[in-house]
Amino acid sequence: MYAQQLAASDLPIVDQDDRQRISIIHRAYLQSRWEDAFLELLLLTGPQRELARPEQLLDSSQSFSHHLRDRCWRHLRDRLAVLDRYGGSVAMEVIYSRLQRIPVVCIAAGIEPPGKVRQVLDRWRRKIDRRTDCDAVFQEAEQLLMAGDEVAALSMLEPLTRRYPGDRVLAQDVSSLKKRIVARIRSELRGARDRDEPSSVLQLLQQLREICPDDLLAMEMGQWARDCLAHNAAELLDARQSSTALLQLARLLEEGEPVAEKLGKLREQITRPLRPLIIRGNLPIPSPGNDVTLLIAGNPTLSISREEEFRFPSVHFGEVGRRWTRSPAHIADVKRWELLIDDIQRLAALWLQAPPQKAILISARLSFHGSEAWRISRRLSESAGQRSRGVWQEWVPGYSGERCRVSGTLPVWLIDDRGREIGQSIELSLELSPSDPGRGGLPITQAEIDQARHRILGSFDRELEQLASHIARARFDATLQEARELAHSGDLIAAQEVLVPALLGSLEHDQDLQRQATVELARWSQLGVEAVKVAIGTSRSP
Numbered sequence: 001m002y003a004q005q006l007a008a009s010d011l012p013i014v015d016q017d018d019r020q021r022i023s024i025i026h027r028a029y030l031q032s033r034w035e036d037a038f039l040e041l042l043l044l045t046g047p048q049r050e051l052a053r054p055e056q057l058l059d060s061s062q063s064f065s066h067h068l069r070d071r072c073w074r075h076l077r078d079r080l081a082v083l084d085r086y087g088g089s090v091a092m093e094v095i096y097s098r099l100q101r102i103p104v105v106c107i108a109a110g111i112e113p114p115g116k117v118r119q120v121l122d123r124w125r126r127k128i129d130r131r132t133d134c135d136a137v138f139q140e141a142e143q144l145l146m147a148g149d150e151v152a153a154l155s156m157l158e159p160l161t162r163r164y165p166g167d168r169v170l171a172q173d174v175s176s177l178k179k180r181i182v183a184r185i186r187s188e189l190r191g192a193r194d195r196d197e198p199s200s201v202l203q204l205l206q207q208l209r210e211i212c213p214d215d216l217l218a219m220e221m222g223q224w225a226r227d228c229l230a231h232n233a234a235e236l237l238d239a240r241q242s243s244t245a246l247l248q249l250a251r252l253l254e255e256g257e258p259v260a261e262k263l264g265k266l267r268e269q270i271t272r273p274l275r276p277l278i279i280r281g282n283l284p285i286p287s288p289g290n291d292v293t294l295l296i297a298g299n300p301t302l303s304i305s306r307e308e309e310f311r312f313p314s315v316h317f318g319e320v321g322r323r324w325t326r327s328p329a330h331i332a333d334v335k336r337w338e339l340l341i342d343d344i345q346r347l348a349a350l351w352l353q354a355p356p357q358k359a360i361l362i363s364a365r366l367s368f369h370g371s372e373a374w375r376i377s378r379r380l381s382e383s384a385g386q387r388s389r390g391v392w393q394e395w396v397p398g399y400s401g402e403r404c405r406v407s408g409t410l411p412v413w414l415i416d417d418r419g420r421e422i423g424q425s426i427e428l429s430l431e432l433s434p435s436d437p438g439r440g441g442l443p444i445t446q447a448e449i450d451q452a453r454h455r456i457l458g459s460f461d462r463e464l465e466q467l468a469s470h471i472a473r474a475r476f477d478a479t480l481q482e483a484r485e486l487a488h489s490g491d492l493i494a495a496q497e498v499l500v501p502a503l504l505g506s507l508e509h510d511q512d513l514q515r516q517a518t519v520e521l522a523r524w525s526q527l528g529v530e531a532v533k534v535a536i537g538t539s540r541s542p
Contacts, residue, residue: 025212034072035098041068042109065111072116073102085169089132130164140243174298177443182211189221196223198232199251199527226255230288242270243500244493244525250535252316252526267537272501274415275472278464291298293475295468298411300460302453305405332384333376340373393457398422401434404444408456412464414471426463469507476506476513492524503536 022044028037076099082094100121103113114120137160144153157174164170182229185208192200202225208218228250236245247264276295281389287422344366351362407429414422430452432444483499503517518536 029068034068036077039066041065041103042105042111042122044128062093069102069106071113073099075122076102077124080127084127084131086138086173087135089128089135092131096124099124103480110284126244130167134160134167134170135166149182151210154178154181154204154211178211182215186212186217189217193224196228197526198228199525199531201225202229202251202255213273226252230257237266241493241497242266243497246500246535247496247521247525247531249528251531254531254534257465263535267504267535270501271504273505274475274502274507275507276468280467294319294413294415295464295471295472296413296415297460297464299414299455300410302306302456304449304453305407305408306402307403307405325389327383327385330380330383331382333383335381337373337376340369340376340458344369344373402444403431404449404452406430406432406449406452406456408453408460410460411463412467426460426467428459428463430456457492469509472507473510473513476502476510476517480513480517480520485518487520487524496526500535 021279025040028034028040040167056320074222076095080092080099082093103117106113113438131228140154143155144150154174155175155507161167161171161174183466185204189201189204190210192204201221204220205225209213229241229252233245233248233252236242236248246263248267249266251258252259253263257319265494273292279294279296347362347366347369351359351366352364407427410422412426414424416422432448435437436442479498479502483495486498487495499517499521503514503521506517507516518529521532525532
């Protein structure tokens with residue numbers, strides 16, 4: 001009986017708030033909310049914490065606070081392990097901060113922290129940093145996947161597996177993505193072969209080689225596509241469809257087939273120069289072929305017209321400079337300030353000797369003069385003592401003399417590849433006047449007229465070259481429109497036969513039209529932009 005009374009006397013005193021907290025701890029423990037139960041338990045004092053032990057916990061070898069600490073510590077680590085997957089870096093940061101809080105609150109409450117706290121926290125810190133890095137790369141790869149560039153996405157993810165070789169989750173994600181992409185490409189390869197589309201097969205094989213370089217299906221399909229392209233090119237050459245055959249040979253050259261010499265000869269045969277051949281004077285012997293456009297220049301003619309021109313002195317003047325003068329307002333302020341200072345000195349002397357009744361009036365007068373002098377002195381300090389005034393003079397001197405106009409005409413004839421003749425002319429003119437800037441009204445001399453004639457004669461060659469380039473661009477644009485109309489009607493072969501020779505004979509400064517034609521040919525032939533560049537000789541590849 002005494003032992004029971006003694007044991008009862010050792011029990012801690014539990015008030016109403018502690019009973020309510022113990023009830024909350026029991027409820028959280030039963031609901032497996034270990035962290036909430038542990039944090040509520042730490043609000044109790046040391047002896048009261050054992051009173052919160054639930055009846056379901058039969059093991060009394062370990063204190064309840066240590067038991068709840070270990071449960072909470074293990075639960076948070078399990079949650080981190082579950083979140084250690086793609087897209088879980090943000091949630092892992094939140095759980096990690098709660099994991100860091102456990103040893104901190106243990107030390108603050110006087111409870112021993114869990115074992116190997118520093119090693120566990122450092123390990124999870126490294127895992128979170130790795131997951132953050134992986135998530136950033138996965139987000140970029142996901143954007144590439146949404147854009148349809150699966151190969152680039154996979155090439156971005158594969159270095160992560162080499163950077164983190166022990167990450168099994170990452171390896172599984174990348175491996176499943178690789179298998180899915182390979183299966184999709186193989187399915188499309190079989191469909192392209194069934195449709196007899198060797199160009200599509202080669203494009204898909206390029207993606208498959210980037211993922212699996214030693215794939216047997218890629219080798220087999222590649223050989224079939226190259227044989228099919230070679231057969232198609234031979235048939236097109238027999239059918240005199242050289243432009244389409246040129247594109248097929250360019251795709252074979254891009255695949256490494258030895259057809260460079262054959263492609264070069266075919267390119268020279270079908271090239272159609274769009275820029276007309278400029279001929280000055282008579283036709284050369286032997287004369288050019290019938291498929292060449294000629295631009296024949298005639299003999300230039302020059303004419304000089306003179307007209308009297310008189311100009312009298314103008315009544316209009318303009319500002320040519322500025323000069324500085326003393327400001328009248330500043331001078332008046334200085335005089336007024338000097339008078340006020342004299343008045344202040346005089347009134348101060350009278351104020352010292354005046355009786356009290358007059359001294360009050362003199363003091364008011366002194367105050368007024370002082371405020372006025374202060375206002376003027378402040379204005380003097382802010383305003384400049386000088387001002388600038390403009391100097392004006394007559395703009396243009398008077399003169400009299402002749403105004404000359406030197407005109408030149410160059411007749412040209414355009415003979416196209418169909419034999420049609422189109423006549424036109426290039427006209428240039430140059431005016432000389434005594435009123436030209438820098439002449440000062442001096443008359444026109446014969447030497448200046450001769451110099452103007454030589455300038456016009458020298459400009460004809462430049463204008464002739466520009467006219468030839470303009471004609472070439474117009475012909476290229478018309479050919480491109482014609483090819484588009486043929487393609488719109490469904491005749492893609494005819495569209496390629498029309499556009500490829502014109503693209504080969506186009507000029508370098510027509511790059512905007514060349515880009516449009518390259519894109520159109522790549523779309524019509526289904527061979528890709530790089531193959532078209534190889535065909536026309538503008539590819540950077542060797």
